[in-house]
Amino acid sequence: MAVRVGILGATGAVGQRFIQLLDDHPTFELAALTASEQSAGKRYDEAAKWRVNTPIPDDVAAMEVGSTDPADVPDDIDLLFSSLPSSVAAEVEPAFLEAGYVVSSNSSNDRMAPDVPLTIPEINPEHLDLIEVQRDQRGWDGALVKNPNCSTITMVPTLAALDQFGLERVDVTTLQAVSGAGYDGVTSMEIIDNAIPHIGGEDEKMETESRKLLGSFDGAEVALHGAEVNASCNRIPTLDGHLESVFADLADDASPEDVAAAMREYPGVDLPSAPEQLIHVFEDEFRPQPRLDRDRGDGMQISAGGIQATEHGVKYNCLAHNTIRGAAGASVLNGELLAQEGWI
Numbered sequence: 001m002a003v004r005v006g007i008l009g010a011t012g013a014v015g016q017r018f019i020q021l022l023d024d025h026p027t028f029e030l031a032a033l034t035a036s037e038q039s040a041g042k043r044y045d046e047a048a049k050w051r052v053n054t055p056i057p058d059d060v061a062a063m064e065v066g067s068t069d070p071a072d073v074p075d076d077i078d079l080l081f082s083s084l085p086s087s088v089a090a091e092v093e094p095a096f097l098e099a100g101y102v103v104s105s106n107s108s109n110d111r112m113a114p115d116v117p118l119t120i121p122e123i124n125p126e127h128l129d130l131i132e133v134q135r136d137q138r139g140w141d142g143a144l145v146k147n148p149n150c151s152t153i154t155m156v157p158t159l160a161a162l163d164q165f166g167l168e169r170v171d172v173t174t175l176q177a178v179s180g181a182g183y184d185g186v187t188s189m190e191i192i193d194n195a196i197p198h199i200g201g202e203d204e205k206m207e208t209e210s211r212k213l214l215g216s217f218d219g220a221e222v223a224l225h226g227a228e229v230n231a232s233c234n235r236i237p238t239l240d241g242h243l244e245s246v247f248a249d250l251a252d253d254a255s256p257e258d259v260a261a262a263m264r265e266y267p268g269v270d271l272p273s274a275p276e277q278l279i280h281v282f283e284d285e286f287r288p289q290p291r292l293d294r295d296r297g298d299g300m301q302i303s304a305g306g307i308q309a310t311e312h313g314v315k316y317n318c319l320a321h322n323t324i325r326g327a328a329g330a331s332v333l334n335g336e337l338l339a340q341e342g343w344i
C-alpha cells in the first residue's frame, strides 16, 4: 500500500534531492510540499530555483507549495521528510510531532538529544526503539528520527566494519564539497583555486554523532561508543562528494587485508533505496575520488581505498555523495526503515 509522504523545506538544495529520489519510489507517494512564507501558495516550479541534474517531475511542478505549519499539511500524510535550516526545524518540528506526524529529519537540531534516534539503517536500526522513550518523555503522538551529518555518515559505516577489531581512537581529516554548504554557502571568489580549512561546528558533529551511531542501546538509552574521535573539516572546490582520510587505532591486530574484507563483507539491508553492497573497497590506491565514485549505488554506496597499516591500526580514505547518502537519501532510507518496522 502507498505511503503518503511530504517534504518540509521542499524548495531547497536537499528538498530538491528528496523530490528527485522520491520520483518513481516503489511505495512512497509525494503528496505535500512546504517551504517559507515567500514560497507558500505558489506552484512548485515557480517557487523553487531547480538545480538538480534531472527535470522536475511534471506532477511535482504543478503542485502548490504550502506553509510549514501543521495546519497547512493534510492529515492523511503518513511520513514527513524535513530539510529545513536547523534553526527553523528546531522551532517547527515539535509542532508537527505534537500534531501526530512522523518526521524523518535531515536537520542537525536534536541529533544528540538522548531520546531521539540518530539512525543509519545498516548500522544501528535497533536505535529506532528510542521512539517509545521519546513518546513517553515528550508526550508526542508522532515520532522524530534524525539522520547524521553528511561527513559523519561517510565515515561511520567503515568504522562499524572496523569495530570487530576493537576501535579505540579515530583521527579524520575531511575534504568536503561545496554543495554541503548549500547553494549560497560559499562564494566562487572564496573557493575557486582555494581550500578553506574550517567548517563551523562540523568537527564537533563528527566527533559526537559518530559515537552515538556506534553506541549501544539497552532499550532505555544509548551509551556512546568509547572510542576517542578527533575531526578536522575542510572545504574544497568539488561540487558533490565528501572525501575523508581516516586514521583508526585498533586494540587487536588487523592487517589491511583483514580490514578490506571486513568492509566488503559488512552487511547491507533489504530496503528499496539501499545499495546492494554497503561499502565498495578499491584496490587502486588512487581511489575513491569524488568525481569518479560519488554516484556508485545511485549515490548511496560508501567507497573506501588506500588501506594501509599504521603503528596502532590502519589508515584509509573513504567517500560518499553528501547530498544523497549524506542528506536526502539518508532520510528516505530511514523512512523506509520506519515503514518496514511498522512505525508508520
Ligand SMILES: NC(=O)C1=CN([C@@H]2O[C@H](COP(=O)(O)OP(=O)(O)OC[C@H]3O[C@@H](n4cnc5c(N)ncnc54)[C@H](OP(=O)(O)O)[C@@H]3O)[C@@H](O)[C@H]2O)C=CC1
Residues within 6 Å of the ligand: 008, 009, 010, 011, 012, 013, 014, 015, 034, 035, 036, 037, 038, 039, 040, 047, 068, 083, 084, 085, 086, 088, 106, 107, 108, 149, 150, 179, 180, 181, 182, 183, 322, 323, 326, 327
Ligand atoms: N546541503 C547539504 O549537503 C546538506 C544539508 N543539510 C541540512 O539540510 C537542511 C537544508 O539544507 P539546504 O537544502 O542546503 O538549505 P536551503 O537553504 O537550500 O533550503 C532551505 C529550505 O527551507 C525553507 N525555509 C527556509 N526558512 C524557512 C522558514 N522560516 N520557514 C519555513 N521554511 C523555511 C526554504 O524555503 P524557501 O525556498 O521558501 O526559502 C527551503 O525550502 C539544513 O539544515 C542543512 O544543514 C544536511 C546535510 C547535507
Ligand SMILES: N[C@@H](CC(=O)OP(=O)(O)O)C(=O)O
Residues within 6 Å of the ligand: 086, 106, 107, 108, 148, 149, 150, 151, 176, 177, 179, 180, 181, 199, 202, 205, 322
Ligand atoms: N555542514 C555540512 C552540511 C550540513 O548541512 O551538515 P548538517 O546536516 O550537519 O547541518 C557541509 O558543510 O558539508
